[in-house]
Amino acid sequence: MNAPLLKIRDATKYFGGLCAVNRVSFDVHQGEIVGLIGPNGAGKTTLFNAITGFYPPTSGKVFYKDKDVTGFKPHQLVERGISRSFQLITLFSNLSVLRNVAISLHLQTDIDFWGSLFHTPSYLKKQKVAETKIMEILRYTGLENFKDTLANSLSHGYQKTLNFAIAIGTNPELLMLDEPLCALSPERSSAIQKLILTVRDKGVTILLIEHNMKALFPICDRIVVLDAGVKIAEGTPKVIGENPEVISAYLGGAVDVSETR
Amino acid sequence: MNRNDWLKWVSLAAVVIALFLIPVFIKNPYWMLVLTLLWNYIIVAQGFRYIATTGEYSFAHVPLMGMGGYASALLVMKLGMSFWLALPLAVLVTAIISAIIYYPCLRTTGTFFFFASFAFGEVMRLCWVRFKNPFGGVGGLSHIPRPDPIHIPGLPIVEFTLFSHTSYYYLILVFMLFSVLTMYLLENSRLGAIAAAIKESKILASFVGIRVWRYEMIIFVIASAFAALGGCLYAHYMTLLVPEEFYWGLAIYVCIWAVVGGMGHFTGPIVGTIVFGLIKELLRPFPQIVPLIYGLILAATLALLPEGLISLPKKILLWNKRRLSRLRRDK
Numbered sequence: 001m002n003a004p005l006l007k008i009r010d011a012t013k014y015f016g017g018l019c020a021v022n023r024v025s026f027d028v029h030q031g032e033i034v035g036l037i038g039p040n041g042a043g044k045t046t047l048f049n050a051i052t053g054f055y056p057p058t059s060g061k062v063f064y065k066d067k068d069v070t071g072f073k074p075h076q077l078v079e080r081g082i083s084r085s086f087q088l089i090t091l092f093s094n095l096s097v098l099r100n101v102a103i104s105l106h107l108q109t110d111i112d113f114w115g116s117l118f119h120t121p122s123y124l125k126k127q128k129v130a131e132t133k134i135m136e137i138l139r140y141t142g143l144e145n146f147k148d149t150l151a152n153s154l155s156h157g158y159q160k161t162l163n164f165a166i167a168i169g170t171n172p173e174l175l176m177l178d179e180p181l182c183a184l185s186p187e188r189s190s191a192i193q194k195l196i197l198t199v200r201d202k203g204v205t206i207l208l209i210e211h212n213m214k215a216l217f218p219i220c221d222r223i224v225v226l227d228a229g230v231k232i233a234e235g236t237p238k239v240i241g242e243n244p245e246v247i248s249a250y251l252g253g254a255v256d257v258s259e260t261r
Numbered sequence: 262m263n264r265n266d267w268l269k270w271v272s273l274a275a276v277v278i279a280l281f282l283i284p285v286f287i288k289n290p291y292w293m294l295v296l297t298l299l300w301n302y303i304i305v306a307q308g309f310r311y312i313a314t315t316g317e318y319s320f321a322h323v324p325l326m327g328m329g330g331y332a333s334a335l336l337v338m339k340l341g342m343s344f345w346l347a348l349p350l351a352v353l354v355t356a357i358i359s360a361i362i363y364y365p366c367l368r369t370t371g372t373f374f375f376f377a378s379f380a381f382g383e384v385m386r387l388c389w390v391r392f393k394n395p396f397g398g399v400g401g402l403s404h405i406p407r408p409d410p411i412h413i414p415g416l417p418i419v420e421f422t423l424f425s426h427t428s429y430y431y432l433i434l435v436f437m438l439f440s441v442l443t444m445y446l447l448e449n450s451r452l453g454a455i456a457a458a459i460k461e462s463k464i465l466a467s468f469v470g471i472r473v474w475r476y477e478m479i480i481f482v483i484a485s486a487f488a489a490l491g492g493c494l495y496a497h498y499m500t501l502l503v504p505e506e507f508y509w510g511l512a513i514y515v516c517i518w519a520v521v522g523g524m525g526h527f528t529g530p531i532v533g534t535i536v537f538g539l540i541k542e543l544l545r546p547f548p549q550i551v552p553l554i555y556g557l558i559l560a561a562t563l564a565l566l567p568e569g570l571i572s573l574p575k576k577i578l579l580w581n582k583r584r585l586s587r588l589r590r591d592k
Binding site: 052073074075078079083084086090091092093094095099102103104106107111113116117118119166169170 | 446447449450451452454455457458461462464465466467468469470471472473
């Protein structure tokens with residue numbers, strides 16, 4: 001197997017005396033969908049924040065494509081191809097859906113400042129290219145009909161989708177999604193599930209936090225379980241569903257994996 | 262180009278031509294002074310709004326305007342520089358000073374940014390009061406020379422003496438149009454989109470790859486350069502600079518002009534500055550009630566037209582549409 005895309009080694013995060021994440025290590029390989037689960041307060045989002053430069057980990061290392069990216073700023077990570085979405089919906093609320101996605105393409109369009117200032121022909125040409133990219137993203141995320149709607153007047157489900165679309169807009173190789181499926185109607189949830197699979201088929205590796213087990217188990221290749229800041233299990237959904245430690249810590253009873261498959 | 266675009270360009274050209282023709286019709290030096298200062302404040306208010314496009318309200322903006330004035334006045338008076346050289350130099354110096362004071366301020370946002378920038382602005386003002394040499398202390402600087410005459414061979418000499426109101430009017434008008442054009446271009450450039458993103462969410466902006474801190478700095482420095490430009494023109498026009506002029510009250514006035522005019526569009530500060538300038542002139546016999554009227558207008562605008570006076574035509578159309586639909590329903 002190739003070297004992993006993302007390597008997390010002994011990631012630890014203290015808030016004062018509280019250990020939120022304690023020596024967590026795991027790998028994410030190219031083309032995988034990896035789920036990160038655990039009860040509330042297990043440190044999933046803290047781990048995400050520590051990886052994505054929201055705050056640096058207290059100790060431990062994060063490697064991306066074998067390069068140390070520990071403590072990098074968000075924009076540096078985005079430049080290297082790591083993108084994330086947030087648990088709480090974070091959008092450019094007072095801008096249209098189109099502009100939201102357009103801004104997310106910030107790094108893709110190599111528009112020079114002076115060209116954009118005077119709207120030179122080369123700038124307009126690049127703008128055309130960017131527009132087709134934006135429309136493509138809107139089309140396959142199903143936001144096409146809402147492109148002129150303000151982001152904050154979308155319904156919750158579509159805001160979640162837009163959140164996802166913004167993360168895709170940065171053209172990531174590794175997409176980190178924080179609860180993309182939480183609090184969604186079954187049909188929106190399955191639409192986003194499909195979207196995650198579509199994005200994976202385009203060659204994007206995905207690491208996601210999720211509480212919705214029914215939605216998570218069928219799409220994941222591997223699952224990592226955290227409890228109280230410690231990694232307690234790692235494996236395929238089938239293995240995890242049968243792991244007694246996981247069941248007692250989190251699932252509260254056996255999950256019939258064959259049914260969800 | 263469709264019909265609407267044509268209409269826009271023609272009306273824009275008409276306004277610009279009208280602005281250039283004003284001195285032909287208004288001979289009263291007092292009104293020339295009022296209009297010249299008004300155009301000058303538009304430059305400053307534009308800069309203030311430009312900072313606010315990132316969501317921050319800077320109260321160091323007006324002291325930076327004063328800084329520009331002091332810088333150019335000192336360059337001319339102490340070093341004997343020509344005004345035309347001192348102007349760009351003073352703008353540059355003020356831009357550098359603004360970068361230094363915004364450097365720590367940028368660690369804060371919102372209310373904290375407001376207070377931090379306010380504190381730095383007051384520090385600047387107190388420096389002018391405290392250091393008699395070179396700033397002249399409480400009395401400030403007087404006898405600031407007017408700009409040197411422009412002498413282009415083949416054309417009549419343009420002088421800027423105390424009595425040449427028209428030439429100074431044109432000087433400031435040209436700079437005002439330049440600043441408006443720049444703001445228009447910036448608004449529609451990549452920087453405008455980035456500012457909008459930063460205003461909406463700094464966190465998300467950084468997670469789509471925008472270097473928030475760097476772009477904020479660029480925007481603040483550009484805005485401060487315009488404040489400095491306004492300050493230079495003001496200093497050499499009034500030939501007098503007093504620290505008291507750039508106290509926090511003026512900063513609040515500039516803020517009110519921009520907010521009442523409308524922060525959402527670059528034309529907002531223009532409308533706001535003109536409206537308030539005219540109100541102030543109409544109320545000249547009763548200067549003590551000016552702040553009261555300002556406050557009332559501010560409160561009314563915030564309550565009825567939160568997007569500022571520039572949204573008035575849109576609002577009227579909306580009200581009319583509602584009225585018509587109500588009439589139809591009642592039938």
